[in-house]
Structures are given as C-alpha cells and as structure tokens.
Amino acid sequence: MHLPHLHIANHRQFTKPGERAGRAVFRPHHMRDLKDGLHLAIGHTIELEFAGVARSQEPFAGQNLYRERGGGLLLNSWVPEEDLQFIDEPLLKPPKPTLP
Numbered sequence: 001m002h003l004p005h006l007h008i009a010n011h012r013q014f015t016k017p018g019e020r021a022g023r024a025v026f027r028p029h030h031m032r033d034l035k036d037g038l039h040l041a042i043g044h045t046i047e048l049e050f051a052g053v054a055r056s057q058e059p060f061a062g063q064n065l066y067r068e069r070g071g072g073l074l075l076n077s078w079v080p081e082e083d084l085q086f087i088d089e090p091l092l093k094p095p096k097p098t099l100p
Helices: none
Strands: 020-026 045-053 064-068 078-080 084-086
Touching: 020 064
Parallel strands: none
Antiparallel strands: 020 045, 020 084, 045 064, 064 078
C-alpha cells in the first residue's frame, strides 16, 4: 500500500540549487519508502542545502528538496521538506540597498 505524501507549503525560498538552507532534524513521515541506509540518519541534525523543487509528476510534487551539505548521513539522497524539522529560522534574503 502506498501512502500519499503530505501537501505542505515550502517554508524557505531559494534562487538556485546549492544555497545553504540551514540545519534540520531528519524525521521521515513514511518509513516504508525510506532508502536503504537512511534509517541511521533519523533524529540527527543535518546541515542542508537547497537541491530543487520536485516536479508535478514526481513524488513530493511542489516541495523543496534538500541534500546534505558536506556530510554522509543522507548518503547523497535528496529529501523533501515534509521529512525535515528545521531548527534554524528561515534564511531571509538581505534587503536590496536603496540609492540616495
């Protein structure tokens, strides 16, 4: 039986892949769909970067996808926003400078 994915709003905005996303705890919602080896990452805090947005025909459609930044817990996997509990405040873009 395949469980539907959560429909959630993306809480962070990015302009390109590779941007730092912050730190989050890996808490997957669907354990049966979890890639081999990722069980060891559950509950760990991971430094993440933005990887892209899932297309409409892909699992997790419309959600931000993230990958681990400089570590090995996620085994180079992309994880959807629904499986992450961010512990950093959303990263905001600095305001554009105003001309005098």
